[in-house]
Amino acid sequence: MQDLPRKKSEKKPKVTRRAFLGAATAAAAFSIVPRHVLGQGFTPPSEKLNVAGIGVGGMGGRNICEIAGVRHPRRYGDTDNGFTLEEEPQPPKGENIVALCDVDDEYSALIYDTFPKANKYRDYRKMLETQKDIDALVIATPDHTHAVIAMAAMQLGKHVYCQKPMTRTIYEARMLTEAARKYKVITQMGNQGHSGEGVRLICEWIWDGAIGDVREVHAYTNRPVWPQAIARPEDRPAVPPTLDWDLFLGPAPERPYHPAYHPFAWRGWWDFGTGALGDMACHVLDPVFWSLKLKYPTQVEACFTKINYSKNIREETAPLSSIVHFQFPQRGDMPPVKVHWYDGGMMPARPEGLEPGRKLAEGDQSGVLFIGEKGMIMCGEYGNHPRIAPETAMRAYQRPPKTIARINMSHEKHWVQCCKDNTPACSNFDYAGPFTEMVLLGNLAIRTGEPLEWDGENMKATNVPEANEYVNPPYRQGWSL
Numbered sequence: 001m002q003d004l005p006r007k008k009s010e011k012k013p014k015v016t017r018r019a020f021l022g023a024a025t026a027a028a029a030f031s032i033v034p035r036h037v038l039g040q041g042f043t044p045p046s047e048k049l050n051v052a053g054i055g056v057g058g059m060g061g062r063n064i065c066e067i068a069g070v071r072h073p074r075r076y077g078d079t080d081n082g083f084t085l086e087e088e089p090q091p092p093k094g095e096n097i098v099a100l101c102d103v104d105d106e107y108s109a110l111i112y113d114t115f116p117k118a119n120k121y122r123d124y125r126k127m128l129e130t131q132k133d134i135d136a137l138v139i140a141t142p143d144h145t146h147a148v149i150a151m152a153a154m155q156l157g158k159h160v161y162c163q164k165p166m167t168r169t170i171y172e173a174r175m176l177t178e179a180a181r182k183y184k185v186i187t188q189m190g191n192q193g194h195s196g197e198g199v200r201l202i203c204e205w206i207w208d209g210a211i212g213d214v215r216e217v218h219a220y221t222n223r224p225v226w227p228q229a230i231a232r233p234e235d236r237p238a239v240p241p242t243l244d245w246d247l248f249l250g251p252a253p254e255r256p257y258h259p260a261y262h263p264f265a266w267r268g269w270w271d272f273g274t275g276a277l278g279d280m281a282c283h284v285l286d287p288v289f290w291s292l293k294l295k296y297p298t299q300v301e302a303c304f305t306k307i308n309y310s311k312n313i314r315e316e317t318a319p320l321s322s323i324v325h326f327q328f329p330q331r332g333d334m335p336p337v338k339v340h341w342y343d344g345g346m347m348p349a350r351p352e353g354l355e356p357g358r359k360l361a362e363g364d365q366s367g368v369l370f371i372g373e374k375g376m377i378m379c380g381e382y383g384n385h386p387r388i389a390p391e392t393a394m395r396a397y398q399r400p401p402k403t404i405a406r407i408n409m410s411h412e413k414h415w416v417q418c419c420k421d422n423t424p425a426c427s428n429f430d431y432a433g434p435f436t437e438m439v440l441l442g443n444l445a446i447r448t449g450e451p452l453e454w455d456g457e458n459m460k461a462t463n464v465p466e467a468n469e470y471v472n473p474p475y476r477q478g479w480s481l
Contacts (some may be wrong), residue, residue, distance in 0.1 A: 008318050049137045049159075049419055050101035054124045054149055057107030057263060059163055060140025063190065065110060066412045067138065069094030073110040075265040081296040095416055097133060101127050107263050121170045124149050134158060136419055138412075140190070142266045143273050145250040147172035151306045151481055154183045159419045161412065163190040164282035165274055166429065166436040170459050173440065173474035175481055177433030186418050188425040189432035192283045192292075192411035193382025200404040202370075202379060203291040208400040210388060211372025214292060217339045218348035219284045221366035221381065223276040228268035229308045229320045251475035268317045274443060275318025276343035280381070282432075284366045285339070287383035289369075291437050292328075292337055295457020297438060299327040302445035305344065314447070321346050324442040341442060351376060355390050444470050 025470035026053040053064040065072040068092065101121040102108035112120055121127040128134070136159035139149050147167045148159050154176075166189045167173045180187045194197055206214060230257070233264050237247045239257040248262060249255070252271045259265075288294065304319035321344020328337050342348060347360065348369065353376065354360075360367055366381030375393050379386040388394040407426060418425040437456070444467045445452050461467035475481070 001174050001214075008062075029172075033465060037118050047179035047420075049080040049095040049135050049416055050098045050136065051416075052101065052118075052127065052131070052136075053093045053097065053111070053138045053140070054101045054127075055139060055145075055163075056100050056102050056111040057104055057142030058140065059190070060113075060138055061108070062113040063138045063161065063163070063412050064097055064100070065114065066410055067416055068097050070114065073114050075423050083441070085321060094413070097130050099127055103244045104240075104242055104248040104263065106240065113329075125152065125248055128156060128158075130153055136161070136186075136416075139163060142248075142410035143168040143278065144252050144271060147176060147481055148251055148475075148479060150176055151179055152308070154185050154187075157183060157185060159186040159415075161188045162415070163413050164432075164436075165189075165439060166276045166282075166432050166441075167273075168274055168278075169472060170437045170440050170444075171469070172481065174459060177429045180429040180433075186415065186417075187429040187432070188411070188424070188429045189282065189284050189429070190411065191427055191432070193283055193384065194286055194431075195407040195409075195411040195414050196382055196384060196426040197363070197406065198379055198386050199287040199290060199383030200402070200406065202287045202377060202383055203401055203404060204402060205377060205386070205388070205397075206291045206370070210327045210375070210397055211370060211377055213335050214370050214372045215335055215337050216371040217288050217292070217337065218342070218369045218371070219281070219339065219367070220342040220347050221276060221280040221284055222345050223280045223343055223366075224268060224318070224320075226265045226268050227260070228275065228318045229305070230260075230317055231313055233260050234317050243359065247478065251474055252427065253480035270315070270317060273282045274440060275322075275323065275343060275446075277318070277322065277442050278439060280343065281341060281442070282436065284368060284381050285341070285439065286435070287379060287386075288339060288368060288370075289438065291430075292465060293331045294328050294337075294339075294438065295331070295434050297324075297326040297328050297339075297441060297455055298453065298456075300445045300454060301325045301451040302449070304443060304446055304449075314390055314449075318443075319446065320344050322442075322446055324445060326438070326442070353449060355391055358389070400419060436468070 032283060051067055055062050056064055062072050097115045097118045100112060100115060100118045101124045103122055119131060119197050137153045138161045139146055140163040143165060146162055150162050153160050167176060208340055236256045237258060245257040261269060261272060266277055302324045304322040307320060309319050323346055324341040326339040340348060360369060368379050369379040377386055377387040378389050388397055415425045441454060447470055448464055448467045450464045452461045452467055455462050459471050
């Protein structure tokens, strides 16, 4: 265990450690049956999971707080360039948070303070090697380290909640999908809309024939909201003392530290992230992938903004905006369908039959438009607020019975319950793996600039050999999957 020191400039929360631990101990006393009595590998619903978080400064901290049943801390004030908690942390009401791991002590400080009882680490490998009481992990690091961490955890029999996109590369997604089956662990990708009501309604309506056969879909987002299509910075500022830059790089190729990469802007760099498509399509395209029973497209083609996007920059970052066209073959009684993706503020043409003044996204920054033979369905970025368009058709539609099981809890808590019940989570890797492969294929088309013929089963572009270099690029020496 590596206990990380608190910076001198940071103020401790007002609540005392003794009071906090006393409250946490009292809450833990309600466990009924010890895990060792029932045998390793199954956690009864009456017992709390021991959960670890890896990458907790951003979304991972929110996931951990949701699992623990505590309010996520917010930064408040500026005290000698450090932050303190807006309010005192409360004793966890949910699962036990036993370990936290992050390469940046400063970025993760608020979550560390929220869970003072948890052991703190910088290196996830050290955590997995030394701390044996971990049942499950939340992984919310940059995309390029999802796969190596998740694989190491699953090989030890740990359940895994991994933020979207599941991986940075198509090969990694396939390997994690197969590993989850092999090691029989409970997995979940962090596309939280998959636990919601909207995506289920869309599936039921489309399967009911509400708009007839769907042969065309348009999905769009305003992302990126971070820099893309920029040159690699040439200056070399000092690495902050609170950051382990070598661990941040992980399997990515060596490059000097720069704040242009960490903590948030890494999404636009191909070595670390997957651009606007990889970031948002796992949300926006989720109702499309599920309702239309998609798997691997047979063709994909992309166009993109060429402003400030020379060949050298194209090797470094994603473009300012892009449009990607996927073609899927017939699936059972569902006809072939074309799925069109737009990012960077690009939008599809306004469809005929949509009421004057009605916005495509209806208040969301992202959305989906299903075009059927008998009408249209519109929804927001998580499949939320689905409506048949025009609205007169929505009012006239006789909704079918709800045939898909509903989830009356958060995406994270659903995963926790599945870990205890030993049942598959809704966005487990059997679903999320092929979905992630489909999304990431769009980036191959962007990076090559060529239309691709795709052999999904073999993860291979059959007409553009250079595209296959991006399917499974090599790791930095010392790292492997």
